[in-house]
Amino acid sequence: MVQTIRIEAAARERAGKGAARATRRGGSVPAVIYGAKQEATLLALDPRDVMKELHKGGWQSHLYEVAVAGAAPVRCLMRDVQFHPVSDQPIHVDFQRLAAGQKIRVRVPVVLLGEDVSPGIKAGGVANLVRRDLEVLSDPDSVPERFELDVSEANIGDTLRWSNVKDQQGTSPTIPRDFVVLTVAPPVVVEEVIVAAPVAEAPKGKGGKGAPAKAAAPAPAKKK
Structure with missing residues (x-):
């Protein structure tokens, strides 16, 4: 049986982007619990608790009890986490509330x-x-x-x-x-192809049969 993990949370009163930004400025991660035909519950989480769960891996198959002061813990799944595009820190978490008998x-x-x-x-x-x-x-x-x-x-x-x-x-x-x-x-077989270096050709002359032979030096004239 999978372990149920308890997360402490604080309640948020207002929804919307402005309220979420204010929650983040206060050092918390805004979150929401939805589903089971009930009204959404707005939360604020400690970012250290969120990162701890993300580092475990497999968080999408873990069961959570999210506890808010003054209310009974809510059994839920962590369905989605949104991250800041630059810092890669969590900026919002979605939980799904579990209904009795629901698969x-x-x-x-x-x-x-x-x-x-x-x-x-x-x-x-x-x-x-x-x-x-x-x-x-x-x-x-x-x-x-x-x-x-x-x-x-x-x-x-x-x-x-x-x-x-x-x-x-x-x-x-x-x-x-x-x-x-x-x-x-099957194993990947890598064939080694050896490419031979081209043989340099002798430079061709005007006749097309290699370099022209050097002209013989004229014989020295005889003295009379």
Whole structure:
């Protein structure tokens, strides 16, 4: 079962770009919780809490309890983070509120098993992970941390699909077919081409058969 992460937040009273800019000037990151047919909740987050989650990776499949003083914690998913185009710092966060009994759409990373014994990889093949994470529908209380794909028997040219995932953990894919997750590609052969240097030709003369021979020096005149 995926861990639920608690984030402390402060309430914001006003919406709009001006209010969001004022929140950022105050050192916080504006955020909103939407969904479950309820009014949006405006928040202000500590930027250190946001960066901590982003550095973990896989934040789109984590469950969060966002706690605002004076209100019950809200279970939600972190759906989107907007960044400043220059500083690359988070400037806005969107959370989706979870309704009771609602299945959620999450992206779960894929982890490979058995790469060290795979005959295809040992023969020089390349494990080409077509989908590094898989989008599935899952119960909020049992979101997988990862999917495991066993390549220990994969040969060059083999294709592994969704049906090859070891434990799908009660999830269903959002793509309605047995899609490709990984292929074992043949090794890339680089041919070395040696180009011979051109042979320099002797300069041609007017007759076209090489340089003209030097004219013989005239014999010295005999003294009488």
